[in-house]
Amino acid sequence: MGYIISDDAKDLLGDIKNFCDKEVREQAKEYDRTGEWAEDMYNKARELGYTALEVPEEYGGIGLSRIDIAALLEEMAKADAGFAVTMSATSLAMKPVLIAGSQEQKKKLCELVLDGKMGAFALTEPDAGSDASAGRATAVKDGDSYILNGRKCFITNAPAADFFCITAMTDKSAGVKGISMFFVEKGTPGLSTGKDEDKMGIRGSHTCDVVLEDCRIPAENLLGKEGQGFKIAMQTLDQARTWVGCMAVGVAQRAMEEAIAYAKERIQFGKPIIKNQVIQFKIADMAIKIETARQMVANTLNKMDAGIPYGLDSAIAKCYASDMLVEVTSEAVQIFGGYGYSREYPVEKLYRDAKIFQIFEGTNEIQRIVIANHVIGK
Structure with missing residues (x-):
């Protein structure tokens, strides 16, 4: 399943996938180990305009819908959560200006971002x-x-x-x-x-x-x-929470794909463990939760593009998707067994990456307060 995106976004999605396969996915392992700033990787991404995806068309952007951008950001998150967070953080910093800035401020900001500034x-x-x-x-x-x-x-x-x-x-x-x-x-x-x-x-x-x-x-x-x-900060976070949900979906999708690939190769009791119904049900539950979160994100982004209030939807999307991510990455480690606890295998990193999604852009406890206030009323 997934997002229904424009033809232009499909072309760009292919480019981003190729970039992530060549420049991010493997390299991220080393940066995760050392904690060093991936200067070369990020410079290349900036040159390709990956920090400028949310620049409005009227200020020189490429005119993508938010659903288009979601598909691109999810692909980045599949390659590496840290890479996706870094790319999206510039978009986060743009939001206060786009929400409340003057025309001159917006123009100056967008020129900086289009020039590769973060x-x-x-x-x-x-x-x-x-x-x-x-x-x-x-x-x-x-x-x-x-x-x-x-x-x-x-x-x-x-x-x-x-x-x-x-x-x-x-x-x-x-x-x-x-x-x-x-x-x-x-x-x-x-x-x-x-x-x-x-x-x-x-x-x-x-x-x-x-x-x-x-x-x-x-x-x-x-x-x-x-x-x-x-007020500007809260409006900024209302938007940003949906993008957190989007990235969470990408990381979870990667975890499920890694778990499937491993379960097809791991032989126990004379057959691949993927043949066991208990593993199949784990994968099915992952798929259900991932697609549910993805559609929550899509619904919220469609409301943003349509100018319909989305504060409740954004809080739900962020809260559900990040809780889902922690569950899915945990189950991925479980499918890998002892190997899943080793840094030699990718799901250990995905599990560590997952936790922050329940914390930043408003903890999930705060999201539940926001949701309750919307639902219960004053």
Whole structure:
């Protein structure tokens, strides 16, 4: 099954599959081991425009639908979750500008992305994880500038980012209505990044702190108006959650394919273990869950393209798909048996990669709060 995509997307999907087969799938094993930044791999991907898939056609993009992009991102995630997260993180960083930016800001952003530049979205802080409203970073107006101070953490792509969308308090007394959103470019004095996190999974994606020390930016870098930052961030995450679900489907699809291939070759009691109904049922359950998650993603993306409210759908897609991913990768390890626990086989890495999908872009506990609020009402 899968997504129904345009002819242009089918051609690009073939190109991405070939790229991932040649440049990502095997290389990712080494980057997973060392934790090094895959500079050559990512430079090639940027040159091919894989970070710019979500640039709107009116700003020079190639005009793909969100369903088209989902098929491409799923293929990237099948090759390596860290690679897909890195590619999609620039799209995440674009969203605040596309949601709330002026025409000039949108044009500038899209020119940067089309030129191969990468971005990062900086919301999370040491004391503001699930409670994003508890951020302490500040932005003080000073003439025709803002001066930013604070620390962000767990920021995907930060070490390689050329631009950042950053939340900061412009009015501490106003709670969430005192949070604003800013566009900050790499090289701005007072902006620096910390040490890469030594993560359990998606080790091909790099994550670190972003430090703001008297970081002065032009006042025109404010996105929207003062006090709209929290709303912009939540709108950004509403969209981003669906893409998390999309990547989860890709990783799960890879896990199922690896499990099938292994089960056809592994001989026990005189026959391939795939001949056992218990293994067949495991595979069937994987397929059911993967396709269900894929169609949840597709439904949400269709609503986005149609301009129909999708907040509930996005939370469901993200929550279900990421829970599904952990279940599917766990079952894949089980089918491999003891070999599945060895780094010599691919499912061990897939299992480690899976866990973060239940955490980033809002933990699944937060997703259930969002879902309950939509369903139950106030």
